Amino acid sequence: xxxxxxxxxxxxxxxxxxxxxxxxxxxxxxxxxxxxxxxxxxxxxxxxxxxxxxxxxxxxxxxxxxxxxxxxxxxxxxxxxxxxxxxxxxxxxxxxxxxxxxxxxxxxxxxxxxxxxxxxxxxxxxxxxxxxxxxxxxxxxxxxxxxxxxxxxxxxxxxxxxxxxxxxxxxxxxxxxxxxxxxxxxxxxx
DNA sequence: CCGCCGATCTTT
DNA sequence: AAGATCGGCGGG
Numbered sequence: 001x002x003x004x005x006x007x008x009x010x011x012x013x014x015x016x017x018x019x020x021x022x023x024x025x026x027x028x029x030x031x032x033x034x035x036x037x038x039x040x041x042x043x044x045x046x047x048x049x050x051x052x053x054x055x056x057x058x059x060x061x062x063x064x065x066x067x068x069x070x071x072x073x074x075x076x077x078x079x080x081x082x083x084x085x086x087x088x089x090x091x092x093x094x095x096x097x098x099x100x101x102x103x104x105x106x107x108x109x110x111x112x113x114x115x116x117x118x119x120x121x122x123x124x125x126x127x128x129x130x131x132x133x134x135x136x137x138x139x140x141x142x143x144x145x146x147x148x149x150x151x152x153x154x155x156x157x158x159x160x161x162x163x164x165x166x167x168x169x170x171x172x173x174x175x176x177x178x179x180x181x182x183x184x185x186x187x188x189x190x
Numbered sequence: 191c192c193g194c195c196g197a198t199c200t201t202t
Numbered sequence: 203a204a205g206a207t208c209g210g211c212g213g214g
Contacts, residue, residue: 037206046206056201074198076207093206113209125207168206188207192214202203 001152002145008064012038012083016092017163017179019081021155024097026131026148029105031097031121032155035180035187037166039080041089046172049089059139060089067148069128069138076125077134081142081150095167095178097121098186099130106130123188158182 003022008015016038023030039047041060048057048070059068060082068080068091084090099106099120106120110130114120121127128134133148140148161179166172167188180187 039206048206051202054201070206071200072205073207074200074205078206080206095206123207166206170205172206192212194211194213196210197208199205201205 002143002149003065003152005063005065005143008081008083008142009085010083012040012090012092013177015081015083016177017161018157019092019094019150020157020161020179020181022157023100023151023153024094024127024131024148025101025151026133026137027102029102029131030100031127031131031186032100033094033096033150034098034184035094035096036178037093037095038083038177039091039093040175040177041084044172044175046166046169046175047089047091049091050172053089057089060091061087062139065141065143067133067137067140067142069133069135069140071135072125077128078124079128079133079137093124094127095124096180096187097127097130098184105132118185122186126188 016036063086080091166178
């Protein structure tokens, strides 16, 4: 079932490992979350919200349980679940999925570079492309689930997820705020 | 399999 | 000027 608002109304470092093994879905396309990173607002120089609210990151400062989608490197989208309390600027970046349904559509959306199932959603920009998530989905309510949902289908988070530093950061790269499902072939990198 | 580099454009 | 990335290319 769909996660409720209170699930997200916590520190992203608590929410992130709890999101492992949950199911992210848009329409017919869905995948199991196998890799996440926490971004911690004013205490986190790696977070988009570190320097306060802007037009781009406004959703991050809104109520929890909404999707923050940003555009980067001139060509990629990445998506986050907003956490904590309204105004705090906290979020969890979804970094990889294990594809579950709609695999034919995902393969079409990803294009010829995705030759195997593990190429479909093994990175934050790959999974948004596979599911068709873009800036138009910025702010989508994950709790009402009208467009995009995150649900618990009965698979518990791993008892011992792997915990490492985050990927691709120049500032704040020392914090161990990345978690992934051990030995899962769909993570972005070990 | 690994590492380097270019693409491409918004934000600072 | 750099970025919460990706894919192609060359080398081991």
